Amino acid sequence: MTxxxxxxxxxxxxxxxxxxxxxxxxxxxRRGDLPWAFATLISWLAFATSAVxxxxxxxxxxxxxEIGGWAPPWGIEYVVDATNVLVLLLVxxxxxxxxxxxxxxxxxxxxxxxxxLYYTAYLLCLAGLLGVTITGDAFNVFVFxxxxxLSSYVLVASGAGIDRRALTASYNYLVMGTVGATFFxxxxxxxxxxxxxxxxxxxxxxxPPLLHNRTIHVAFGFIVVGLGLKLALFPLHTWLPNAYTYAxxxxxxxxxxTSTKVSVYVLxxxxxxxFAPTSGLMALTMDYVLFPLAVIGMMAATIAxxxxxxxxxxxAYSSIAQLGYMVLxxxxxxxxxxxxxILHLFxxxxxxxxxxxxxxxxxxxxxxxxxxGVRGLGRQMPWTMAAFVVGGLSLIGVPLxxxxxxxxxxxxxxxxxxxxxxxxxxxxxxxxxxxxxxxxVEAAYLREPPAGRTIREAPxxxxxxxxxxxxxxxxxxxxxxLTVSVARTAAMSLLGVAP
Amino acid sequence: MNPSxxxxxxxxxxxxxxxxxxxxxxxxNLREAVTLVTAGLLAVIVxxxxxxxxxxxRPAVTLVEVIPGLPMRLEIEPLxxxxxxxxxxxxxxxxxxxxxxMRGNHEHQQTRFYICFAVAISxxxxxxxxxxxFTLFIFYEVLTLSTYPxxxxxxxxxxxxxxxxxxxxxxGTSIGFQMVxxxxxxxxxxxxxxxAGGILRGKVDPTMLPFxxxxxxxxxxxxxxxxxHRWLPSAMVAPTPVSALLHAVAVVKAGxxxxxxxxxxxxxxxxxxxxxxxxxxxxVASFTLIVASLVALTRDNLKARLAYxxxxxxxYIVLGAALASTYGILGGALHIATxxxxxxxxxxxxxxxxxxxxxxxxxxxxxxxxRMPFTYGxxxxxxxxxxxxxPFAGVWSKWYLAMGAVDTGMWxxxxxxxxxxxxxxxxxxxxxxxxxxxxxxxxxxxxVGAAAAPARSGIQEAPLLCVLPxxxxxxxxxxxFFYADEVIALLRxxxx
Numbered sequence: 001m002t003x004x005x006x007x008x009x010x011x012x013x014x015x016x017x018x019x020x021x022x023x024x025x026x027x028x029x030r031r032g033d034l035p036w037a038f039a040t041l042i043s044w045l046a047f048a049t050s051a052v053x054x055x056x057x058x059x060x061x062x063x064x065x066e067i068g069g070w071a072p073p074w075g076i077e078y079v080v081d082a083t084n085v086l087v088l089l090l091v092x093x094x095x096x097x098x099x100x101x102x103x104x105x106x107x108x109x110x111x112x113x114x115x116x117l118y119y120t121a122y123l124l125c126l127a128g129l130l131g132v133t134i135t136g137d138a139f140n141v142f143v144f145x146x147x148x149x150l151s152s153y154v155l156v157a158s159g160a161g162i163d164r165r166a167l168t169a170s171y172n173y174l175v176m177g178t179v180g181a182t183f184f185x186x187x188x189x190x191x192x193x194x195x196x197x198x199x200x201x202x203x204x205x206x207x208p209p210l211l212h213n214r215t216i217h218v219a220f221g222f223i224v225v226g227l228g229l230k231l232a233l234f235p236l237h238t239w240l241p242n243a244y245t246y247a248x249x250x251x252x253x254x255x256x257x258t259s260t261k262v263s264v265y266v267l268x269x270x271x272x273x274x275f276a277p278t279s280g281l282m283a284l285t286m287d288y289v290l291f292p293l294a295v296i297g298m299m300a301a302t303i304a305x306x307x308x309x310x311x312x313x314x315x316a317y318s319s320i321a322q323l324g325y326m327v328l329x330x331x332x333x334x335x336x337x338x339x340x341x342i343l344h345l346f347x348x349x350x351x352x353x354x355x356x357x358x359x360x361x362x363x364x365x366x367x368x369x370x371x372x373g374v375r376g377l378g379r380q381m382p383w384t385m386a387a388f389v390v391g392g393l394s395l396i397g398v399p400l401x402x403x404x405x406x407x408x409x410x411x412x413x414x415x416x417x418x419x420x421x422x423x424x425x426x427x428x429x430x431x432x433x434x435x436x437x438x439x440x441v442e443a444a445y446l447r448e449p450p451a452g453r454t455i456r457e458a459p460x461x462x463x464x465x466x467x468x469x470x471x472x473x474x475x476x477x478x479x480x481x482l483t484v485s486v487a488r489t490a491a492m493s494l495l496g497v498a499p
Numbered sequence: 500m501n502p503s504x505x506x507x508x509x510x511x512x513x514x515x516x517x518x519x520x521x522x523x524x525x526x527x528n529l530r531e532a533v534t535l536v537t538a539g540l541l542a543v544i545v546x547x548x549x550x551x552x553x554x555x556x557r558p559a560v561t562l563v564e565v566i567p568g569l570p571m572r573l574e575i576e577p578l579x580x581x582x583x584x585x586x587x588x589x590x591x592x593x594x595x596x597x598x599x600x601m602r603g604n605h606e607h608q609q610t611r612f613y614i615c616f617a618v619a620i621s622x623x624x625x626x627x628x629x630x631x632x633f634t635l636f637i638f639y640e641v642l643t644l645s646t647y648p649x650x651x652x653x654x655x656x657x658x659x660x661x662x663x664x665x666x667x668x669x670x671g672t673s674i675g676f677q678m679v680x681x682x683x684x685x686x687x688x689x690x691x692x693x694x695a696g697g698i699l700r701g702k703v704d705p706t707m708l709p710f711x712x713x714x715x716x717x718x719x720x721x722x723x724x725x726x727x728h729r730w731l732p733s734a735m736v737a738p739t740p741v742s743a744l745l746h747a748v749a750v751v752k753a754g755x756x757x758x759x760x761x762x763x764x765x766x767x768x769x770x771x772x773x774x775x776x777x778x779x780x781x782x783v784a785s786f787t788l789i790v791a792s793l794v795a796l797t798r799d800n801l802k803a804r805l806a807y808x809x810x811x812x813x814x815y816i817v818l819g820a821a822l823a824s825t826y827g828i829l830g831g832a833l834h835i836a837t838x839x840x841x842x843x844x845x846x847x848x849x850x851x852x853x854x855x856x857x858x859x860x861x862x863x864x865x866x867x868x869x870r871m872p873f874t875y876g877x878x879x880x881x882x883x884x885x886x887x888x889x890p891f892a893g894v895w896s897k898w899y900l901a902m903g904a905v906d907t908g909m910w911x912x913x914x915x916x917x918x919x920x921x922x923x924x925x926x927x928x929x930x931x932x933x934x935x936x937x938x939x940x941x942x943x944x945x946x947v948g949a950a951a952a953p954a955r956s957g958i959q960e961a962p963l964l965c966v967l968p969x970x971x972x973x974x975x976x977x978x979x980f981f982y983a984d985e986v987i988a989l990l991r992x993x994x995x
Contacts, residue, residue: 397674398644399637405566407674411682423682427675434670438663446654480566 008052012065012078015049015088015134016144018042019127027120033103035119040099042123046130047096050088057085058486064136072136073199079136083342083490086483087133087265090346094257094353094469095126101465102250105360109248111161118158122254124151129262138274139198141266142185145230149177152259155251156243169242176239180229187222190215191274203274211280220282223270224290231263233290233327234297237320244316249360252312256319257353261345264326268341271330272494283333291331295425298324302432306439311362311369314436315355318395321429322348325410328422336416338491339484340409346483347394347402350476354391354469358384361458361466374440376449381457385444387470392437394473397430401477405484502551502558505544506573506628509583512541513621517614524610531598534613538591541620545587552580553989559630569691571637574630576693577989578763578832582756583627585839586749590620592968593744596847599964600740603854611648612738618645623749626756632681632691632765635757636673639721642753643669649741650734657736664733669720672727677718680711684765693760695993697767708766708776715761716780721754722817723810725787731810735802739850742802747809747842752835755816759831762820763993771823772907780821785915788814792922799860801849804926805842811919812838812885818912819900825994827903832990833983834896837884840975841893844881845927847969848874855961861930868934870959873966875934877973882927884976887920892979899987 007014022042029035057063062081066072080088099122110118128148132141153174159166192198194215195206210216225236232240240260244252275282298321305317322344329341359369361384366373378385394401407430414422457463476483516537523529551558552575559574597616601609622645625638643666651662685691688698703711716724723731734746762768762777771777788811795807812834819831851874858864868875884891887898897916904912960966979986 393644396670399640407678408566408682411679412686415679415682415686423679424675427679430674431671434667438666442659442663445648446651446659478565478571479563481564484567 010065011049011053011056012063012080012134013067015046015053015092016078016127016131018049019046019123019130023120023123023127026123027116030116035116036099036103036106039119039123040096040102043092043096043099043126046092046126047089050085050092050130053080054085054089057081073197073202076140077136077199077201078134079201080134081490082486082493083269084133084265086342086346086486086490087262088130090349091126091129091133091258091262094254094349097353097465097468098250098254098257098357101253101357101360101462104459104462105250105364106248108364109162110158114158114161118155118248118251121151121154121158122251125155125254125259129258132262132266136200137198138188138191138200138203139185142181142188145184145266146181148259148262149181149230152243152255153177155255156247158251159246159248162248163246165242166246169239169246173239173243176229176236180226180236183222183226183229185226187219187226190219190222194219200269200273204276207274208276211275211282216275217281220275220285224267224285227263227267227270231260231267231327232320232323234293234300234320234324237297237301237323240320241313241316244319245310245313249356249363253353253356253360256315256356257349260319260323261349264323264330264341264345268330268338268494272338276496286331286333290327294324294328294331295422296324297321298328298429299425299432302429302436306432306436308436309370309372311359311371311374311440312356314440315352315359318433318436319348319352321433322352322395325406325426325429328426329410329413332413332417333495334413334417335488335491335495335497336409336413338494339487340406340413342487342490343409343483344406346487347406347476350402350469350473351391351394354387354466354473355395357462357466357469358388358391361387361462364462365455365458366453371439371443374444375447376444376453378445380449380453380455383463384458384466387463387466388444389441390470390473392440394477396433396437399477400474402473402480402483403477405477405480409484502548502556503560505548506558506560506575507562508544509541509548509587509624509628510573510621512544513537513617513624517617520610520613520617527602527609530610530613531594534594534597534617535591537617538587538594538620541624542587542591545583548575549580549584549989551575552577561630565633569633569685570631571634572630573625573628573634574693575628576764577991577993578756578759579627579629581832581836581986581989582752583624585752585836586620586623586627589744589748589839589843589972592971593740593843593847595964596743596850596968597740599962599966599968600738600850600854603962603965604738606652606738608652612652615645615648616741616744619649619745619749623753626753629693631693632684632761635760636677636681639673639677639753639757640670642750643673643721646741646745646750649745650737652738652741653736655736661733661736665730668727668730672718672720675718676714680714680718683711683714693764695764697763697765697770699766700770705774705776708770708774709779712766712771712776712780715765716758716783716817719754719757719761721750722758723751723754723787723813724783724817725790725810728787728791728810732803732806735800735806739802739846739853742806743843743846743850746806747846748839751809751813752839755813755831756835758817758820759828762823763828768823768825768828768994777821777823781818781909781912784814784818784821785912787811788818788915788919789922792919792926795926796922799862801852801859801861801864801930802846804861804930805845805849808885808923808926809842811922812842815897815900815916815919818915819903822903822907822909822912824903824906826899826906828994829987829990830896830899830901830903832993833899833986836986837892837896837976837979837983840972840979841881841884841891844877844969844972844976845885847965847972848878848881851961851965851969854965855959861933864930865933865937866939868931870939871934871961871966872958873960873970875931877969878934879931880973880976881969882923882931886923886927890980891976892983893976894980895983
């Protein structure tokens with residue numbers, strides 16, 4: 001018991017350090033299934049850690065952890081509060097499910113010599129994402145963002161075994177991602193120049209009085225554009241479709257469900273905690289830059305998705321549209337809007353995770369995730385396609401799925417703000433989603449499979465994790481109490497509104 | 500048994516049924532037995548709940564709180580009770596018919612068919628007993644999705660196209676309009692509970708009420724108000740039992756039932772009568788009513804003609820609701836039951852003709868009446884009931900609807916009801932007349948039906964299970980004529 005009592009206070013740092021240290025160990029294991037087993041174990045440990053953190057935060061309020069006992073603002077501080085604990089739980093939960101799933105998929109898609117490296121990159125990516133989320137230090141955000149990005153480039157490039165285009169996709173992602181990260185660090189540097197601190201809580205005290213300062217304006221611009229690149233805000237999204245299309249199935253599922261979401265979270269934290277704009281240039285940015293880009297992105301990417309032949313690319317465009325929903329909620333700057341954005345951040349990860357895992361099963365058995373490849377799969381791989389259908393319904397926003405809860409709050413926020421036509425756009429975009437999902441459903445259920453193709457259902461080791469996410473889609477769609485109340489608490493504390 | 504448990508059971512029982520249907524899929528006789536037993540049990544439960552409701556009880560149960568403050572809640576009130584009785588009662592008859600039709604036609608994927616059917620009935624129960632608009636909306640969407648595979652059943656290009664229109668229009672209107680209306684209501688009134696007298700009084704600016712009403716009325720695509728009616732003719736590619744129970748009873752009636760619920764319990768008829776917010780709806784519903792009847796006249800395909808007839812009859816009910824008068828609401832509610840009995844009879848007859856002769860066009864059906872006298876007899880009774888002649892049930896609902904129009908001084912609406920009845924005569928009676936009085940086109944037709952008796956060359960009916968059900972519902976049209984008062988007594992509390 002004493003051992004547990006000794007570990008508990010250090011959970012915030014262990015959340016990041018355990019996956020980080022495990023990465024080089026994973027690299028040394030190399031042989032056979034060991035790297036996979038190790039990475040999966042670490043992922044579940046990380047998930048358990050964030051579950052404990054969630055219960056602690058819900059019971060006792062925010063946790064502040066000083067790294068190495070150095071008090072902030074000199075030392076680096078980790079903060080766990082209502083806002084980021086949900087993101088931590090999401091990232092580690094998706095990590096746990098995807099790594100459990102990955103074994104068969106990786107065996108089929110990645111050459112033996114690279115498998116150990118793949119899991120190493122995955123663990124680094126996990127550590128980076130968790131670090132970005134948990135840290136309370138602006139420069140530390142950059143450090144972890146770079147760890148995440150570099151390892152994501154490796155994850156994407158690992159798809160080269162199947163399709164060499166993964167290399168150019170990864171290269172594009174590297175260029176764009178580096179530009180984004182550089183912009184971000186320039187912004188942070190400018191903030192440091194003016195305020196003399198990197199601690200986010202301190203920035204929260206010092207920046208708002210300086211909102212008229214030209215340097216702060218420039219910092220704001222750099223940070224928003226940098227993060228916009230990272231989260232694939234339209235029109236900075238061009239790296240995303242190729243990266244998602246050519247990465248290995250498990251890598252796509254993990255990145256799609258977590259990495260852009262974490263960037264959205266960082267954007268939220270900088271917009272509302274560091275800058276907290278209520279008027280002036282930055283508030284105008286929300287209304288006249290983020291808001292229209294979100295609406296255009298939402299519509300344009302949805303329409304682009306309708307015309308895709310490759311299903312991974314289809315879902316990638318759909319992701320860009322869904323990120324538009326999140327940025328839309330953020331751009332309202334109201335409690336309802338922010339609640340909707342945070343809620344959708346969580347819910348969308350569940351949908352896209354489930355959908356990409358289902359496609360991974362198709363990839364394993366058919367080796368072709370196009371409209372052509374899924375023909376007739378409704379009967380040949382009933383469980384996989386059923387998972388895809390439920391995930392698709394969730395994406396459309398059918399009641400009893402998480403997508404419906406998201407849509408409900410997004411529209412509520414729009415109506416609350418008297419933006420009727422935005423509600424119209426949200427609905428129109430959902431209806432267009434019906435088209436691209438139904439194209440897949442018709443191909444899978446109403447077309448005959450190609451003659452002579454006999455395939456079996458995907459192995460249980462992949463179906464079970466897929467269905468875990470599918471059931472999560474339904475669970476949090478039927479009983480949204482937890483997610484809604486956490487999102488609302490988070491939105492209120494971000495905006496400094498008393499509950 | 501505990502009424503709240505029984506209430507939850509109305510939803511769960513068909514779902515449990517689907518499980519057993521799936522498990523017994525390889526043994527058709529057992530599978531059909533499961534469907535019949537489930538339908539029978541459901542009818543028993545609904546009947547016992549009916550006794551509670553008649554005694555004045557209002558059983559309720561909260562299933563789960565989906566969003567804080569918005570529970571999924573079931574609560575029985577008379578209107579929903581009526582809809583549940585109609586849907587569950589006719590499910591038994593229609594299941595018998597399904598067996599005859601699906602086997603007689605050697606349809607594929609029958610297990611999927613019965614599973615989707617049971618899910619659709621479960622969601623119809625959810626719609627009937629929904630305690631708030633949120634719950635109703637959830638089951639409304641589930642009903643759409645569960646009937647999609649039934650419409651696409653044949654898996655041909657035509658079926659796929661029809662199913663696309665079906666899904667697109669129903670999902671499109673419900674997400675595009677209805678959901679916005681519901682969220683607007685929630686924001687304005689702070690609740691979505693169905694309450695006597697409505698929840699919007701003093702909450703929404705009276706000048707905005709017509710717009711909110713429009714979002715609801717066009718959002719409830721299942722009521723098939725023009726211009727969002729195309730899905731119903733498209734759905735006719737489905738096997739006939741689907742058209743009979745779902746697209747004459749469960750799905751379309753779920754639409755007009757929702758219209759009545761919204762008018763009575765969300766807006767409140769007094770509020771609509773005072774503000775005149777539903778005046779525009781009288782125009783749209785009248786237009787739909789007349790135009791759909793005229794289109795029905797031009798259709799040679801029997802099922803298409805019946806579909807347009809349904810669109811027109813649904814507009815009767817919407818019109819009754821738009822009048823915002825006591826009699827209009829009562830007549831509309833009663834019309835749910837009487838039209839259901841009449842129209843399901845007509846569809847089942849159309850299916851029986853198809854099974855026996857594989858004919859779909861009215862012009863090809865000359866002289867069939869003498870070969871299929873039971874089918875055509877049932878068709879005649881159903882037609883007369885829909886036209887509204889005594890001694891058939893349809894006369895009462897038209898009576899009340901016309902009373903509602905008189906009550907509000909809308910003489911033009913009375914005229915529209917009368918003209919439409921004449922149009923009903925014009926598009927329904929020729930079908931029977933051609934069957935009995937025109938000489939048969941083919942000299943010695945071969946019956947496809949299994950029950951054809953070679954010894955009696957005069958009568959060549961469809962299989963027994965295709966002929967008996969429409970005869971039962973035709974008899975129901977006559978019985979209900981004498982018991983309409985009981986139904987009105989059940990409904991009376993909703994307008995007091």
